[in-house]
Amino acid sequence: MPELPEVETIRQGLAEQLAGSRIRAVQLRRRDLRVPVPRGLASAIAGQTVEAVRRRAKYLLFDIGKHTLISHLGMTGSWTFASSKNYVKHDHLSFQLTDGRELVFNDPRRFGLLTLVDRGEEATSPWIRDLGVEPLSPEFTPDALQRLAKGRTVPVKNFLMDQRVVVGIGNIYASEILHRARIRPSRRVGRISLSGWGEIVESTREILRRAIGQGGTTLRNYRAVDGESGRFKNQLMVYDRANLPCFTCSVEISARAIGGRSTYWCKVCQK
């Protein structure tokens, strides 16, 4: 579900709402997520203070006492403040804060991740270790992409979604980025010119930055910590617009599966 703009929006909400809060108690209601939640997770963080909430790729990193809690939202994970003490279906973990509020992790499909590492040691964990460059960092450059793409035949859309190359881009933003860059999603990466990579870098930064500014994209489940929907849905140019007119040229938007995922593009605007 959530890509970088959604995870970053959640991070900002958590950082505002949570920094300095003390966790009175932790309830772990289900351990069988994508990988089992460590047995000792609840006792390790109960009674501790949340000092920061950081993000790496699509992972949220909560610095709590001597530990860092690593959380991935998978397709349907969410962190929200519960308005009442009534649990709803798929509430797997909750923090009762000393000020009376309660923060809940809910994930119907259980593709999410909750695990613990020593404070600040996430970079060497198997989840984080092999991740590629942050797209909003100075290391995300046309040269770096061209070097990684050299000799490869993957479609550019799959390449942009490969978290070992560049992190945070998922199925929605991959289509949006390539539309803005005027490049077809099926183009083989080894044959894209340096100026093509330049377009991709610029488009990626622009799309992600604007999407963060709009609080992300809500298609169905996604909600920010405060329950707000992402407003970038109104600015999607191609995603979920099969057979509707391209906003640039009025030709019908094309759609087909690439890499097993729904992909949208304009066959006139994108080459």
Next chain:
DNA sequence: CCGGACGCCTGTCGGC
């Protein structure tokens, strides 16, 4: 090493 298919799990939606 690379690229592509598949499975994980639950909910929803459209067609019949």
Next chain:
DNA sequence: TGCCGACAGGCGTCCG
């Protein structure tokens, strides 16, 4: 109304 298949914002594993 009910059933059934397809599909959903991610990612790890397996196979050729």
